[in-house]
Amino acid sequence: MKKMLVAIGIIFCMASPSMAGDVKISGAVELQYLKSSDHYGSKGDDDFKANELYVKVSKEVANNVEAMIKIDGADLESKTGSSSTHKAIEEAQIIFKNVANQPLTLILGKDEMPFGQDYEKFLLDSRTHGFEIDKVLGAHGIYKAEGFGSIALGFFERAPKESGGSSTDRDTALTDSFAVKVKADKFVENLSVEASYAKTGKDELVATEVDEDRMSVGAKLKVADATIHAEYTSFSDFENVEKSDLDVIQVGADYKIGNVLLKVRHEMSDDDVDNNNDEENRTAAGISYYFSKKALVAVEWEKVSYDGAADDEDELLLGASFKF
Secondary structure, eight states: OHHHHHHHHHHHHHHHHHHGGGOEEEEEEEEEEEEEOOSSOSSOSEEEEEEEEEEEEEEEEETTEEEEEEEEGGGGGOSOSSSHHHHHEEEEEEEEOSGGGSSEEEEEEEEOOSOOOOOOOOSSOOTGGGGOOOSEEEEEEEEEETTTEEEEEEEEOOOOOEETTEEOOOOOOGGGEEEEEEEEOSSSTTEEEEEEEEEEOOOTTOTTBOOEEEEEEEEEEEETTEEEEEEEEEEESGGGBTTOOEEEEEEEEEEEETTEEEEEEEEEEESOTTOSSOEEEEEEEEEEEEEETTEEEEEEEEEEEETTOSSOEEEEEEEEEEEO
């Protein structure tokens, strides 16, 4: 992966003298203050964090060829990733557009793979949102089919995991993990339906690991100023642990009134489909005020209940998001 990131950096440096005016810079800042009762969790009572500190730099280095790098300063303090480079670099890609004069885009480098609907208007992360396959090295193609929607296919290496404070070396070949996603949003106006599947290959260096299989089906319907969405995600051998299954169902809706967005969401998780006493339920409600399409403040509340826990967890979020 380091070689790929270095190669993209070299392309930027070589192109800079003659194409400095073509560099595009954008970014995002998201700040959160969390107040949690946290009766059965371990997150603590109060927390202030920068959830996103993105800076994205892109440059067209040739006709229909773009180099892009995206840095996430918030991840520098994260406990995930194998090195500071892995943590800070969200994406680093070479993007080929209109390949063979077709509506086909190919992306090489560090990217997010095509999996899940992941419709999200909350600043409070849902469990479903955490199932995205991001910050992985791979090859990813998207074909836009006229009158249908899009088809995406990606091959990738597993993201590094940490054990006991140090990263684990991986011996997973690129083709051991893949994801495919079909999106149909052209058949019915304001209706989008998606289905995706992904296989995450086992680590050959860990004898107890097995391949993980996951699938997702989602739909989103917009009616006037309201949006209704639902998604079902299912895992077999979750996180490469044999016989560790997981089902998650998420439903939600939001309604816009001028600059105000009202939103609700419910999520049910079953960490063992053969056991009826291990369900987790998350119910969230919130309100966002948009100063513009790129700036908002939000107040959100979520209640989490878990089978067998003496008390529920309540969490209150005050947040702000700004993009440029």
